[in-house]
Amino acid sequence: MAKKKTPGPASPKSGKPGRPRVRMYRQGFGDCFLVTLPRKNASAYRILIDCGVVLGTTDADAKMTRVAQDIAKECEGHIDIVVVTHQHWDHVSGFIQAADVFAKLTVGEVWVAWTEDPHDALANALRKERSEALAALRMSAAAMTMAGDEAGARKIDGLLGFFGAPRGASTADALNLVMKMGKVRYCRATDEPIRLKDADARLYVLGPPHDAKLIRKTLPSSQDPDTYGVAAHQLPENVTAALQPNDAGAPFSDLRAIPLALTRGMDFFRAHYWGPGEDAPEWRKIDTAWLDGASALALALDGATNNTSLVLAIELKGGDVLLFVADAQVGNWLSWADLSWKIDGNDVTGPDLLARTIFYKVGHHGSHNATLRANGLALMKNLSVAAVPVDHQTAIRKGWEKIPLEELMAALGSAAKTGVIRSDETPERPLPGVSASELYFDILI
Template sequence: MARPSKEKSAAKKTAAKSAVKSAAKAKKPGGQAPATAPQPGAAGGSAYRAKIRMYRQGLGDCFLVSLPRTDGSSRPFYLMIDCGVVLGTTDPGTIMTKVMEDIVQTTGGKIDVLVATHEHWDHLSGFVQAKASFDKLQVGEVWLAWTEDAKDPLTQQLKQQKGQALAALRMGLSALQIAGDSDGAEELGGILEFFGAAKGPTTTDALTNVRAKVTAARYCLPSDAPVVPSGASARFYVLGPPHDEKMLHKINPSATNQETYGLAMGLSMFMDGAGTALAEKDGGRPFDQQYEIPFAYAQTAPDLKFFREHYFQPDGAAPDNWRRIDGDWLDGASEMALQLDSLTNNTSLVLAIELTPGGDVLLFAADAQVGNWLSWQDLKWMVDGKTVTGPDLLSRAIFYKVGHHGSHNATLRQKGLEEMTSLRVAMIPVNHDMAVKKRWGKMPLDELVDVLKQQAKGVVLRVDDPAMPASRENVVEGPDKLFYEITF
C-alpha cells in the first residue's frame, strides 16, 4: 500500500499537523512521535517502532503487529493476534481466506508469534474457515492463556464446568425450539454461536489447528517474567487472565461501584434447576415419565382433542392457554449463557507490549471483562533494577485495542481508560450493523466511543467506519478496504 498522498488540501494538512502535535505533547518523555507509514511489510531503513494492522472482516478480531528487528535483519518481527468473525457473517470462508492470504503475503509466510486470546468463534473462526491458507503459515511460537493448559487444576475445573453448561444449554435450545419459543431460542442460539455452530466446526477445532503449528504451546501467566523475543525491539508483559477463580467470575461492574462505562444467575443455580432436567439422568422431574405426554404428540394425536381445544388454540382462543409453561422453565438459560460467554471473555490473554527504546506501550486487551482488568492493579515485575507495575504500563499505553468490540463491560473507567494518559490511538474491531442483528444494539457503547475520541486525540479507528481520522499521516487503508494500519 502506498504512502498517503501528499496532495491533500491545506485544511487537512493543518488538521493533521495539529493532531500530531497534540499527540506528541501527550506522550511520555523519551517517546517518539508517529512516523509517516512506510510500505506494509517494509522494515529496513524505516524509522517506525511498530505497525499495527486491524483487519476489517466484520465483527471479530484479527491483528497483525510488525516490529523492527534489533539484529540487523530487514524482515520485521511478526505477531499475529486472533483471526475470526462472528457467525452470521455473509460468506465468512471467502472473507477469512482473503484476510489469511494477505497475512501470508505480507509476512512471507512466517509468523514469529501467534496468539489465540480465548475460546470464542469471533476470535478463532479463521483458523478453520481459512485452513488452506493458514496451512501456508509457518509459526515460531504459539501463545495461549493458562486457561488452555490441560495440566492446570483450575483449568480442569473451569473446563468441566464449561462443558456441563454448554451441553445443558444446547439441550435447552432444542427444548425451546420444540416448545415453539422462537424468541427465546433465537436469543439463546445467538449467544451459543460464540462457541461455534451447533453443527460444524467449533472453537475447539480452531484451537486444535492453532496448537498443531508447534510442538508445544506457551501457556501464559501474569506471574511470568516479561519476555523479550530474540531479535524483537519490544518487551512483552502478560497482564491477564488472573489465576484467580473469584476474579475470573467477576464479569460485570459492581452495583455500588460502576467500574465501567455505562445476569445474576450462576452455574450452580442453573445446573440445579433447568440444567438438571436437561441432564441425561433427571432425578428432579415434576412427574414420572410414565405420566407425561410428549409435547408434539399432545398437539397432533387424534385421541387428545382435549389438549388442542384447551391449550393449543391460536390467538389466545383456548381458555386454558395461561396454564401452559412450555419453555418457561428454561427462562434462566439465556442468563446462564450470557454468564458463560462473559466468563470465557474474562479468560482472555491480555498483552502489554513495551516498545524499546522509549517505553511506550501497546495494549491488546482481547475481550477481558471487569475481574481481568482489576487484577492488573496488583501486578508488578522487576526489570533492569526497576519495578514495573500494571498501572505503570497503562499510563504509558499509546495504543489500545478496545476490549470486546466496545461493549459496556470490557473497558474499565477509573482503573482502566482514565489511567491511559498517554493514549494516542484506539482501534475498535466492531461492526455495529451486525451487532444490531445479533441484538447487541449498544456495541459499541456510544459513551465509551466519545471518551476514547477525547482520550486518543480523535484517532479512533473502527472496522465499520470508512471515515479516516483528521490525523492520518500515520494511517493507511488496505486494498479493497481490507484493513487499517497505524504506524508509530
C-alpha cells in the same frame, strides 16, 4: 468519527521507515490484528493476535481466506508468535476457514492462556464446567424449540454460536489446529516479561488471573461499578446447577412430555389450553418456565469465557505500550492492579503499563463491561489510538444493539489524541499515521 460504511482511498503511509505498525483487519464482527515490530539485522518481527469472525457472517470463508492470504504475504511466510486469546468463534474461526493458507506458514511460537494447560487443575475444572454448561444449553435450546419458544431458543443459539458452528467445527477444533503450528507457551500473569530477540520490545502478560472468582466476575456490581453504561447484577451461583442434564427441576419427565406444537391438533388441548384463536392466554403458559435460567446461564458462560482472555501489553523501545485486551471483562481488568515486575532495577506495575499505553485494542467490540473507567481508560493518560474491531450492523442483526456502546465511544473519543478507529467505518478526514483500505487499517505507532 463519521459513520460511513464505504471505505475511502488509502492515505499514503507517513512517518519514518521502521516504525512499529498494527494492522487491524476489517473482516466483520471479529478480531484479527497483525503487529509488525522492527528488528535488527533481520526481517520484521510479526505477532498475529487472533483471527476470526462471528458465526453467521456472509461469505465468512471467503473473507477469512482473503485475510489469511494478506497475512501470509505481509509476513513473507513466517509469523514469530501466533496468539489465541480465548475460545470464541469470532477470534479463532479463520484458522479453520483458511486452514490451507495457514498450513503453508511457519510459526515460531503459539501463545495461549494458562486456561488451556492440560496440567493445570483450575484450567481443567473450568473446561469441565464449560463443557457441561454447553451440553445443558444445547438441551435447553432444543427443549425450547419443542415447546414452541422459538425466540428463546434463538437467543441461546446466538450465544452458543460463539463456540462454533452447530454440527460443525468448534472453537476447540480451531485451537487444536493452531497449537500444532509451533511451540506452545501457556501464559500466566506471574510470568517474567519476555524480551523479544533483536526487536527492542518486551511482552507482558496481564491476564487472565489464576482465580476462578475473578474469572466469573464478568459484570459490574455495587462493589465494583467501574464500567461504562448501565450496571448489571451478578448471576446467582445456582444457575449452572439448575440447568445441568437430568435437571430434577423440570416439571415432567421426557416420557410424559408432549411437544407443544403437536397439541395444536389435539382436541383436548384445543378445548382446554389453546382456546379460541392460535395463542394460549398468557396466564396458562408455563411450557418453558423451568428454562428461564437458560438465558442467564448462556450469558454467564459467554462472559466467563471472555474473562479467560489472554491480555498482552507490548512495551516498545522508549516505554510506549500497545495494549491488547481481547474480550477481558471486569474481573480480568481488576486483577492487573496487583501485578508488579522488577525490570532493570525499576518497578513496573499493571497500572504503570496502562499509563504508558498509546494504542488500545478496545475490549469486546466496545461492549459495556469490557473497558473499565477508573481502573482502565482513566489511567491511559497517553492514549493516542483506540482501535475497535466491530460491525454494528451485524451486532443489530444478532440483537446486540448497544455494541459498540455510545457512551464508551464518546469516552474513547475524548481520551484518544489521534482518534478512534472502528473497523466498520472509514474516517472522513485522514488520521495521522493511519491508512485505510477495504481489507484493513494500518496504524503506524
